[in-house]
Each structure stands twice: as structure tokens, then as C-alpha cells.
Amino acid sequence: MKAWQVVRKGPPSKALELRDVAIPEPRAGQLRVRVATTVCNLNEVDGCYGRYRTVDPPLPYTLGMEAVGVVDAVGEGAEIWLGQRVMMTGAGATGAHAEYVVGDQAMAFECPDRFDDHSAAAFYFPFHVAYVSLVERGGLKAGETVLVHGGAGGVGSAAVQLAKALGARVIATAGSPAKVEFCRSMGADIAINYSTGDWADEVAQATENRGVDVACDLVGGEVTTETMRVMAYGGRLMLTGFSGGIEAEDEAGLLPRSIIFGNISVAGVLLAYGDPNAFGLAGIHLVPRERGEQIHTHLLELHNTARIRPVVHDVTSYTELPAALERMERRETMGRSVIQWTAQSD
Numbered sequence: 001m002k003a004w005q006v007v008r009k010g011p012p013s014k015a016l017e018l019r020d021v022a023i024p025e026p027r028a029g030q031l032r033v034r035v036a037t038t039v040c041n042l043n044e045v046d047g048c049y050g051r052y053r054t055v056d057p058p059l060p061y062t063l064g065m066e067a068v069g070v071v072d073a074v075g076e077g078a079e080i081w082l083g084q085r086v087m088m089t090g091a092g093a094t095g096a097h098a099e100y101v102v103g104d105q106a107m108a109f110e111c112p113d114r115f116d117d118h119s120a121a122a123f124y125f126p127f128h129v130a131y132v133s134l135v136e137r138g139g140l141k142a143g144e145t146v147l148v149h150g151g152a153g154g155v156g157s158a159a160v161q162l163a164k165a166l167g168a169r170v171i172a173t174a175g176s177p178a179k180v181e182f183c184r185s186m187g188a189d190i191a192i193n194y195s196t197g198d199w200a201d202e203v204a205q206a207t208e209n210r211g212v213d214v215a216c217d218l219v220g221g222e223v224t225t226e227t228m229r230v231m232a233y234g235g236r237l238m239l240t241g242f243s244g245g246i247e248a249e250d251e252a253g254l255l256p257r258s259i260i261f262g263n264i265s266v267a268g269v270l271l272a273y274g275d276p277n278a279f280g281l282a283g284i285h286l287v288p289r290e291r292g293e294q295i296h297t298h299l300l301e302l303h304n305t306a307r308i309r310p311v312v313h314d315v316t317s318y319t320e321l322p323a324a325l326e327r328m329e330r331r332e333t334m335g336r337s338v339i340q341w342t343a344q345s346d
């Protein structure tokens with residue numbers, strides 16, 4: 001089968017080669033999907049450069065986190081999925097940019113017929129990440145104020161929509177007039193262009209110096225430190241992404257004093273479903289699969305009632321994946337970039 005493999009470190013156009021490799025076989029608890037669509041994730045760009053510690057297998061490996069398609073083979077214990085159309089993450093968050101991908105059933109979800117392959121691809125991961133950040137870990141309640149950094153991105157645009165759909169007042173930040181306008185079209189009550197002024201001052205003004213109850217921080221680094229300034233009493237600052245530089249994930253930054261004196265909580269977000277205790281006390285806890293199913297059901301309801309919608313920025317043939325990833329790296333995309341592997345399903 002054809003698969004985009006990371007064969008060396010560098011920008012996507014240098015790091016990736018489209019190779020013929022063996023079709024993977026599912027092991028116990030796994031599914032194999034014949035891939036219809038995949039999507040570009042910013043962390044895949046990090047993967048090409050070799051700076052993404054979370055997903056860093058030996059080279060060469062097949063890049064790609066999420067796929068949509070029909071299950072054509074299953075391992076023991078996963079028989080129920082055979083023939084179903086799913087949205088799924090590849091095993092170890094790799095392998096998706098290929099004609100076939102294998103993934104754990106804990107990371108597979110039903111894909112209702114009303115989703116075409118493009119919108120299904122744009123729906124799954126962004127809305128699940130946003131939900132785990134805002135609701136599961138952030139405890140968002142209707143009437144609260146939410147701040148979303150990186151509001152025009154794939155995950156960011158989902159977080160803006162979801163927060164609004166759940167009854168929050170939403171403030172989003174983005175880096176250009178077009179992205180600010182896009183955040184508004186996603187439902188942001190206030191959208192701030194951080195490149196033309198002090199966004200924290202604008203948040204303070206917009207909240208009459210009260211601050212925000214939940215911050216979905218998708219940028220990290222100095223932006224996280226600055227966000228401490230604009231948290232309300234009892235606020236929850238959710239460390240959800242590091243678009244500003246993935247290295248910040250491993251750097252010291254937040255002072256205990258600012259957490260203590262702010263009377264706020266700082267919490268982490270990892271979207272991976274399974275047994276929370278699968279890794280014992282090795283410092284990794286998965287979100288329970290049962291919660292994943294409840295989250296998926298709630299998200300499908302919100303989609304079915306037109307309160308949230310997946311945003312497809314563009315659709316690119318699989319042959320042009322490196323160019324699509326580089327458009328993302330240049331920050332030219334809003335919402336999700338979808339990669340087409342087979343003819344579009346009806």
C-alpha cells in the first residue's frame with residue numbers, strides 16, 4: 001500500500017516520502033481501516049522535524065494521527081467493528097496517512113451516515129480535544145466566560161464553537177484580521193487580534209477586570225504565563241496545546257506563587273482514551289473509554305442540532321500531503337485541512 005513515511009528530519013517536503021509498504025495487520029483489540037480521508041495536525045509538522053516527544057518512533061515510520069474509513073479487518077475482541085465506518089486514531093497516533101491504518105478500538109468511534117468523509121475527518125479529534133479540555137477537565141458551566149488561544153485553528157475553532165454551544169461567553173485570540181473574523185463566525189463574542197495590541201489588556205477590559213473562568217490554551221509558552229494574569233477567581237487554565245513551540249511542553253514556566261495567590265487551577269489535557277490505570281503510576285492517565293463514548297454521543301447530538309459543525313478549510317489529494325502540512329506550518333489554514341485518499345463517499 002502507499003504510505004507517507006518520515007524518513008529524515010526536516011520540513012515536511014524534505015522529511016516525507018510516499019513509499020510502498022506492507023499493509024498492517026490488526027492485533028488483539030485493534031481495527032484496520034481502509035482510509036478514505038485523513039487530516040493535517042500541527043503536531044505532525046513537529047513530527048517531521050523530530051521535535052515531538054509524545055510521538056517519536058524510530059525512522060522510518062508512517063505519519064498521521066486520524067483517519068476516516070471502513071473497518072476491513074479486526075483483531076481478537078474487536079469483531080463488532082468489522083464493516084463499520086469509523087473516525088479513528090492510528091495506533092500510537094501514527095500510521096494514518098496511508099491506504100490502510102491500524103488503531104486501537106478504544107480510539108475508534110462510530111461515524112454516522114450524515115457525515116461525508118471530509119466533515120467526519122474534521123469533526124473527530126478537534127471536538128473531542130475541545131470537550132476534554134473545556135468540560136471533562138475544565139468543568140465549564142453555562143454562563144461562564146471562556147478564553148480560547150489559537151481560536152482559528154483546527155482545535156481552536158472547535159473549542160470556540162463548543163464553548164458557545166454550551167452556553168459560555170467566548171473570547172478568542174488569533175493573529176490576523178481574517179482569523180479574527182473567522183473566530184467571530186465560529187461564535188466568539190469577542191475576538192482579539194493579538195498581533196496589533198496587548199490581548200491580555202483587552203481580555204481584562206472585556207471582563208471588567210474580573211477575568212475568565214476557563215482558558216483553553218492551545219499556544220503555550222509565554223502565552224500561558226500571560227494568561228495567568230487574566231484568570232478569574234476559581235478559574236481553570238487548561239494546558240491543551242503548544243502551537244507556539246512544542247518544546248515548551250518540557251520547560252519550566254509557571255510559578256507556584258501565581259497559582260496560589262490567584263486562587264486558580266492549572267490542569268493538563270491529554271486526549272487518549274482507554275484504561276486510566278493502564279500505565280500504573282508512570283505519569284500517564286488515559287481518559288476512560290466510557291467517558292469517550294459519552295462525549296462522542298453528546299458531540300453528535302450537538303452536531304445533529306446544528307450547534308457545532310466541522311470546519312473543512314481545504315481538501316488536498318494524498319499525493320500533495322507535504323504541501324498541505326507546510327501551509328499549516330505557515331499558519332495559512334483556518335479549521336481543518338483534509339487529505340483525500342479515496343473517492344468521496346455519499
Ligand SMILES: NC(=O)c1ccc[n+]([C@@H]2O[C@H](COP(=O)([O-])OP(=O)(O)OC[C@H]3O[C@@H](n4cnc5c(N)ncnc54)[C@H](OP(=O)(O)O)[C@@H]3O)[C@@H](O)[C@H]2O)c1
Pocket residue numbers: 040041042043125129150151152153154155156173174175176179218219239240241242243244245269270271272328329331333335
Ligand atoms: N491535548 C491534546 O490531547 C491535544 C490533541 C490534539 C491537538 N492538541 C494541540 O492543539 C494545538 C492545535 O493543533 P491544530 O492541529 O488545531 O493546529 P492548527 O490548526 O495549526 O492551529 C494552531 C493555531 O495556533 C496558532 N499559533 C500560535 N503560534 C503558532 C506557531 N508558532 N505556529 C503555528 N501556529 C501558531 C495559529 O493561529 P494564529 O496564526 O492566529 O496565531 C493556529 O491557528 C496543537 O498545539 C496541538 O498540540 C492537543
